[in-house]
Amino acid sequence: MRMLNFGSLNIDYVYRVDTFLKPGETKAAKSRAVFAGGKGLNQSLAMAKAGLPVYHAGKVGAEGDYLVDTLQKGGVNTSLIGRSDEPSGHTIIQVDDQGRNCILLFGGANQDIDETYIDEVLASFGQGDYLVLQNEISLVPLIIEKAKAQGxxxxxxxxxxxxxxxTYPLEFIDMFLLNEIEAEGFTGQTDPRKALDALCTRFPHAHMVLTLGEKGALWGRGTEVLFQKAYPVKAVDTTAAGDTFSGYFIAGLVEGLAVSQSLDLAARAASLCxxxxxxxxxxxxxxxxG
Incomplete structure (x- = not known):
């Protein structure tokens, strides 16, 4: 079994503010910090830090050594990461006094994924291997189709x-990891339980994991449903919480833990994050x- 994460790599520019900026407003930030990020990078690190052997595929620009080094220090195999003539992806993130965030994303090298590179990456993987995808890179539908053909x-x-x-070939997806906004986009339902039920009806074979922030998380498959509470902590920054939850949940299932145990592991990791x-x-x- 090998774990491949074909995903984004971003440089995050994080600004602390008392409240998020409104249209036409200018205000001074309390501080600025630079971090490695991107949903792909974050989820690779979460899976690796949870104990899984992880390969990361994606592209960075000339300034991307920092991102590659961050993955390597976290135990991720970076041999498949490609180089692009485009600048590395980056984000502008506001974090307010309640620890909430809003994110402006520039795709850069993440949008420079082509079919030749996809074929090069997938050539080393096959039946019994796992692929993790987000929606921050180009040609995701093609990656899904090629990966499913290889088992x-x-x-x-x-x-x-x-x-x-x-419009993606969603019938090929074996597990969905999504939040309330994404679930509403798929189903039109604002109630999380109704959204989960609709998703499980549409994709009865797939695991559905619906994260609800401080309200916990729901898992469903077919007619089965489980609820996972969130562990209350003082929130400083929620930026990577969902990615941490996702990475640790995946790790738990791949290790053979029960769904309930995997959910609890993910919730504890997200609370620390x-x-x-x-x-x-x-x-x-x-x-x-612990």
Whole structure:
């Protein structure tokens, strides 16, 4: 079994503010920090720090050594990462006094994924291997089709949500990891339980993991449903919380833990993550969970 995460790599520019900026408003930031991030990078680190052997595929620009080094220090295999003439992806993130965030994303090298590179990456993987995808890189539908043809178990985090996702070959997805906004986009339902039920009806074979922030998380498959409480902590920065939850949940299932145990493991890891600033730097190691 090998774990491949074909995902984004971003440099995060994080600004602390008392409240988020409004249209036409200018205000001074309390502080600025630079972190390695991107949903792909974060989830690779979370899976690796949870104990899984992880390969990361994606592209960086000339300034991307920092991102590659961050993955390597977290135990991720970076041999498949490609180089692009485009600048590395980056984000501008506001974090307010309640620990909430809003994110402006520039795709850069993440949008320079082509079919030749996809074929090069997938050539080393096949039946029994796992593929994790988000929606921050180009040609995600093509990656899904090629990976399914090679027998990979495909996990999709449809973030950021766009209407184009509805045209992807979603019938090939074995596990969805999504939040309330993404679930509403798929189903039109604002109630999380109704959204989960609708998703499980549409994709009865797939695991559905619906994260609800401080309200916990729901898991469903077919007619089965489980609820996982969130562990209350003082939130400092929620930027990588969902990615941490996703990475640790995947790790638990791949290790053979029961779904309930995997959910609890993920919730404990996410609670520790939000108590720290930054994205990649806030993701805990498995040994820190006790």
């Amino acid at each position: 990979l178990f495909i996990i999709l985090n449809p973030s950021p949500y766009t209407k184009e996702i509805l 939000v108590s720290r600033p930054g994205a990649a730097d806030s993701i805990p190691w498995r040994r820190e969970l």
